Amino acid sequence: MLNFFVLLLLCQLAGEVVVVSLGIPLPGPVVGMVLLFVGLLFHGQVPAQLDELGKGLLSNLSLLFVPAGVGVMLHAERVGAEYLPIAVSLVVSTLVTIAVTGWIMQKLAAEPEQ
Amino acid sequence: MTGELQTIWVYLAASPLLSLTLTLLAYTLGLWLHRRAGKNPLVNPVLFAMLVLVALLSATDTDYTTYFQGAQFVHFLLGPATVALAIPLYRQVRQVKDSAPAIIVAVFCGSITAALTAVGIAWALGATEPTLLSLAPKSATTPVAMGIAEQLGGLPSLTAAAVILTGIIGAMAGSSLLALLGVNDSRARGLAMGVASHGIGTARALQIDDVAGAFSGLAMGLNALATAVLVPILLRWLF
Numbered sequence: 001m002l003n004f005f006v007l008l009l010l011c012q013l014a015g016e017v018v019v020v021s022l023g024i025p026l027p028g029p030v031v032g033m034v035l036l037f038v039g040l041l042f043h044g045q046v047p048a049q050l051d052e053l054g055k056g057l058l059s060n061l062s063l064l065f066v067p068a069g070v071g072v073m074l075h076a077e078r079v080g081a082e083y084l085p086i087a088v089s090l091v092v093s094t095l096v097t098i099a100v101t102g103w104i105m106q107k108l109a110a111e112p113e114q
Numbered sequence: 115m116t117g118e119l120q121t122i123w124v125y126l127a128a129s130p131l132l133s134l135t136l137t138l139l140a141y142t143l144g145l146w147l148h149r150r151a152g153k154n155p156l157v158n159p160v161l162f163a164m165l166v167l168v169a170l171l172s173a174t175d176t177d178y179t180t181y182f183q184g185a186q187f188v189h190f191l192l193g194p195a196t197v198a199l200a201i202p203l204y205r206q207v208r209q210v211k212d213s214a215p216a217i218i219v220a221v222f223c224g225s226i227t228a229a230l231t232a233v234g235i236a237w238a239l240g241a242t243e244p245t246l247l248s249l250a251p252k253s254a255t256t257p258v259a260m261g262i263a264e265q266l267g268g269l270p271s272l273t274a275a276a277v278i279l280t281g282i283i284g285a286m287a288g289s290s291l292l293a294l295l296g297v298n299d300s301r302a303r304g305l306a307m308g309v310a311s312h313g314i315g316t317a318r319a320l321q322i323d324d325v326a327g328a329f330s331g332l333a334m335g336l337n338a339l340a341t342a343v344l345v346p347i348l349l350r351w352l353f
Contacts, residue, residue: 005194008194008197008198009193009194011197011200012193012194012196012197015197025258025261025262025338025339025342025343026258026335026338026339026342027196027255027256027257027258027338028193029192029193029194029196029197030196030255030334030335030338032193032196032197033196033197033198033199033200033203033331033335034200034335035197035200036197036198036200036201037200037203037204039200040200040201040204041204041207046201046204046205050201051201053198054198054201054202057191057194057195057198058195058198058199058201058202058317058320058327059320061195061313061316061317061320062159062160062285062314062317062318063137063138063141063159063160063163063188064188064189064191064192064195065160065192065278065281065313065314065317066137066140066141066160066163066164066167066185066188067137067181067182067185067186067188067189068189068192068256068274068278069160069161069163069164069278069282070137070164070167070168070171070178070181070185071178071182071274072271072274072275072278072279073164073165073168073275074168074171074172074178082236082241082242082245084239085235085236085239085240085241085245086236086241086245086249086272086276088235088236088239089231089232089233089235089236089239089241089249090232090249090252090276090279090280090283091283092231092235093227093228093231093232093235093249093252093253093280094228094253094280094283094284094287094288094310094311095283095287095288095291096227096231097224097227097228097231097253097306097309097310098284098287098288098291098292098306098307098309098310098311099291099292099295099297099306100223100224100227101220101221101223101224101227101302101305101306101309101310101333102292102295102297102302102303102305102306103295103297103302104216104219104220104223104224105213105216105217105220105297105299105301105302105305105306106297106298106299106301106302108213108215108216108219108220109213109216109217109299109301109302110299
């Protein structure tokens with residue numbers, strides 16, 4: 001298990017190095033995800049312990065956003081006088097984006113022969 | 115007695131253990147409520163934990179730096195967890211390959227929709243220009259969104275708030291909205307959650323099923339890239 005945690009950190013680290021050295025506009029962990037994905041394609045399967053570790057981390061993924069969220073809320077007074085346009089914009093824009101993306105994907109990805 | 119409590123509080127508040135434990139406790143409580151409410155997405159454990167912790171920190175006059183000394187251990191795992199999203203993605207590699215053109219078109223349209231509606235609505239309601247620039251990249255994952263806001267002349271701290279709220283809104287309302295619209299394809303549901311609501315949407319999509327989780331993680335990555343490329347072009351054209 002420890003080996004695979006080291007592997008995840010190495011992918012993240014390699015991702016950070018790639019991002020900084022090539023100036024790619026992506027976060028290091030996202031590039032790390034791509035690197036692990038490519039590694040899995042070459043390996044041809046997911047090692048059982050890596051799978052277990054991944055499930056452990058991902059089953060509580062939303063917990064990991066709490067500390068950043070708390071920081072944001074503490075500084076929320078900066079939203080100030082413009083809270084109404086900001087709130088309406090965030091709610092409507094998020095819902096419209098979900099609807100548009102989901103609808104287009106479902107239309108385009110539908111199996112034509114069925 | 116009060117003096118003694120005060121001493122214990124001062125001692126504990128100085129160590130990372132307290133804020134780490136409180137973070138996990140608040141989230142666990144949120145999860146418990148979420149289950150009690152029949153897994154209703156509107157009872158969101160992240161939002162609950164955030165509100166409880168903000169109230170606690172404000173009531174005890176604790177600053178964020180002190181809190182973060184403990185909470186950083188949780189925050190740190192966000193990196194390796196993002197890398198681990200490669201695992202569900204790998205399991206769905208055939209489905210991803212088969213629908214690759216659809217994925218690209220849907221992410222492209224979703225990314226533009228997110229930026230245009232956010233800016234358009236806020237503009238129509240009278241928001242100032244720095245606010246508009248800060249809202250434009252809000253569907254991308256935090257570091258990317260903050261980078262774009264800074265580059266455009268927005269306020270990165272406002273962008274960070276917008277990103278987190280966008281994630282929570284999508285996680286709370288996304289699956290019901292998609293069901294209402296008849297979008298029941300797991301690939302489409304996952305992709306929509308990932309494009310609109312990045313990692314927080316992906317955390318929610320992983321609860322729908324493995325396919326939705328995989329497509330959401332993929333969409334989060336692709337949308338980070340699409341937003342970084344498209345939003346600066348779009349805004350230069352608008353302003």
